[in-house]
Structure formats: C-alpha cells, structure tokens
Amino acid sequence: MxxxxxxxxxxxxxxxxxxxxxxxxxxxxxxxxxxxxxxxxxxxxxxxxxxxxxxxxxxxxxxxxxxxNYNISKKLGRLMKDAFVSIDTQKEFVLVKTLPGNAFALGTLIETANYKEVFGCISGDDTVLIICRDEESAERFQRRIISFI
Amino acid sequence: MxxxxxxxxxxxxxxxxxxxxxxxxxxxxxxxxxxxxxxxxxxxxxxxxxxxxxxxxxxxxxxxxxxxNYNISKKLGRLMKDAFVSIDTQKEFVLVKTLPGNAFALGTLIETANYKEVFGCISGDDTVLIICRDEESAERFQRRIISFI
DNA sequence: TAATATACTGTATAATTATACTAGAAGAAG
DNA sequence: CTTCTTCTAGTATAATTATACAGTATATTA
Structure with a gap:
C-alpha cells in the first residue's frame, strides 16, 4: 500500500x-x-x-x-449540458462521447466526484471511458450521468 | 458583548x-x-x-x-452583471439600484461577503443601501462594486 | 556499488480542540 | 418578586490532532 x-x-x-x-x-x-x-x-x-x-x-x-467538494455536480451538469454527445454501456464500461476537446475536463470531473460506482476513467479528446465496478454500477452510473442533461 | x-x-x-x-x-x-x-x-x-x-x-x-466562502465574489459578479442599474455615494452611504426584485439578493451577498468597509446594509426591491464605516470606506466600496460589472 | 539525499511512517508527546460540569445571567410565567 | 427555564460562558479536563524525532526504505548521483 x-x-x-x-x-x-x-x-x-x-x-x-x-x-x-x-x-x-x-x-x-x-x-x-x-x-x-x-x-x-x-x-x-x-x-x-x-x-x-x-x-x-x-x-x-x-x-x-x-x-x-463544492458543486462538482453543478460543474458536471454545466459541462454535460454543453458538451454531451452520446453515452453507451457495455458490461462494466461506460463510454461517453463529448464535443471535441471536452472529454478530458469531463473525465477529470468524474474522477474528482469520486462516484462509488466508478473504478477509474480514461479520457481522450472527445471520449471518456469509465470503468465501473461491475455491470450494475455501470448502469447506475449511466443513469446518474444522463440525469445531468 | x-x-x-x-x-x-x-x-x-x-x-x-x-x-x-x-x-x-x-x-x-x-x-x-x-x-x-x-x-x-x-x-x-x-x-x-x-x-x-x-x-x-x-x-x-x-x-x-x-x-x-466559496465564490461569493463570483456570485456577486454574476448578479451585478445581470441586475446592476446604478450606484452613488453620499457621505458614508452607498446606494445601489438594481433591476426590480434583485436588491435583496444583492444585499444578502454583500452582507455575506463581509467586506470590512461595510457596516450594514438594507435592501428593498430594487435598491440596496449600504452603510459604510466612513466616507473613505464608502468610496473604496463603490470602486469594489463597480469593478464587478 | 557506495554514498548521499529524499520520502515515508511509527512512537511518543506536545499542541490544540471539545466538552462535562457548574454557575451566573437573562427571560418567561405565575 | 419568586420560581422555573433557557442560554452563556468559564474551569478543568478529556479527546483529538499535530509534530519532533528516529528509523527504515526508496531514490539519486557519482
């Protein structure tokens, strides 16, 4: 450790x-x-x-x-409203597409928010791959994220 | 005390x-x-x-x-940009006019911000009266507030 | 590799903070 | 005014947190 x-x-x-x-x-x-x-x-x-x-x-x-701590979700909400393109899940993975250049910011926010469903996440330019703890977490997390839009 | x-x-x-x-x-x-x-x-x-x-x-x-603590000035800035109408000082008093309905929010923010120039403040519907500690404070405060716009 | 520097952590304890208890002050009700 | 209640705040101390010191590990440099 x-x-x-x-x-x-x-x-x-x-x-x-x-x-x-x-x-x-x-x-x-x-x-x-x-x-x-x-x-x-x-x-x-x-x-x-x-x-x-x-x-x-x-x-x-x-x-x-x-x-x-403060208003991470507010920031997330704003960013999602601004830059969200699409979302999909596959097993324990969630893939979020954003407008070009926004994925990194989104990934950072998601990591900072420290959702318990999330194991880790990787961001490119317009895509964030979120690795959840399991399939169920992935779905729960997807719902969470969608609710921001 | x-x-x-x-x-x-x-x-x-x-x-x-x-x-x-x-x-x-x-x-x-x-x-x-x-x-x-x-x-x-x-x-x-x-x-x-x-x-x-x-x-x-x-x-x-x-x-x-x-x-x-968090971003009071950011909120103040936003509100000022949105709702500011005019400002004037007279001795240790500062009078800020806002769009109708916004004065109370502004007053609350000003009080919360706890500027050392400010002794107290009273808000109506479209007017906030700020009572400063002295004439000089009033001017300093006016500059502060104007800088938000 | 040896030498040296840097980072990490436990132990013991100092420093800081919270609170049980007590008592007085300020109000409320009769 | 008297009694009861509630609020405040000090004292003493318990509880919690920070840190000096020392040892070990890890990295860096020569």
Missing part, C-alpha cells in the same frame, strides 16, 4: 462513510487490512487538505476540500 | 486576519478589549461552522464555511 493509493482510498472513504475523527479513518483502513497510525492519517489529511466540518447534528465530520 | 456580535466579529476576523488556531481568535478579540476563553471560541466555531483548512504553506488556517 503506497501513500498515493491510501490517499485515493481516503478520498473515497470520506465520501462513502461518516468519518468523525482520524481514528475512524484508521479503523476503516484496518477493516480493509491496511495498517496505519493516526499520525499518518493526520499527515495525509494535511496533504489532501481534508477538512473537519462542524455538522448540523452536533458532531463533526471530515470532508473533501471545499473547492473540490 | 453578546454572542451574536461576537459571531459577527469572528466572521470578519477570519477573513481579515490569518487565524491559525483558536487562541489566535482569543487574542484578536482581546486586542479589541473582548475577553473570552478558548472554550467559548470552540463553541462559536462549531455554531458558525468555521473550518480549519490545511494551508498550502504548511500550516493551518480557519476559514468561513465552504458554501459561504
């Missing part, structure tokens, strides 16, 4: 789970068989610029950095 | 000064002759949902809540 992978995982965790303190991270990682200490998490958090947000419900919760 | 006032002040401080830890708040307030303890600040921060952001430069810094 390299630092980069761990960081990636932390970004996912912070979106999928409720992380109230750094030890929660430690434990979630432990669940996945990854051993790290709170100190390491503290440093990771600093590098990733994760923030601890006072929640409405009285507690606290870690979150993605504001710029990253 | 009521809690509300202190909260208001904290919002200003967090924008005008570099606050690295809660004690910095305590000290800044002390500078202004207001005595509170770190515990109170901690509770204030929770209520205001201020966040502690890992800064690029290695340290940490408190910030406004993401939604509030």
């Amino acid at each position: 390299k630092k980069k992978e761990r960081h990636q995982l932390l970004r996912q965790l912070v979106q999928q789970e409720t992380i109230r303190k750094q030890e929660d991270f430690v434990n979630k990682l432990l669940d996945r068989g990854i051993e790290v200490t709170q100190a390491t998490i503290s440093r990771d958090i600093k590098e990733l610029q994760l923030i601890k947000v006072p929640a409405k419900d009285g507690g606290y919760q870690y979150n993605l950095p504001p710029e990253m | 009521k809690k509300k006032e202190r909260h208001q002040l904290l919002r200003q401080l967090v924008q005008q000064e570099t606050i690295r830890k809660q004690e910095d708040f305590v000290n800044k307030l002390l500078d202004r002759g207001i005595e509170v303890t770190q515990a109170t600040i901690s509770r204030d921060i929770k209520e205001l949902q201020l966040i502690k952001v890992p800064a690029k430069d290695g340290g940490y810094q408190y910030n406004l809540p993401p939604e509030m």
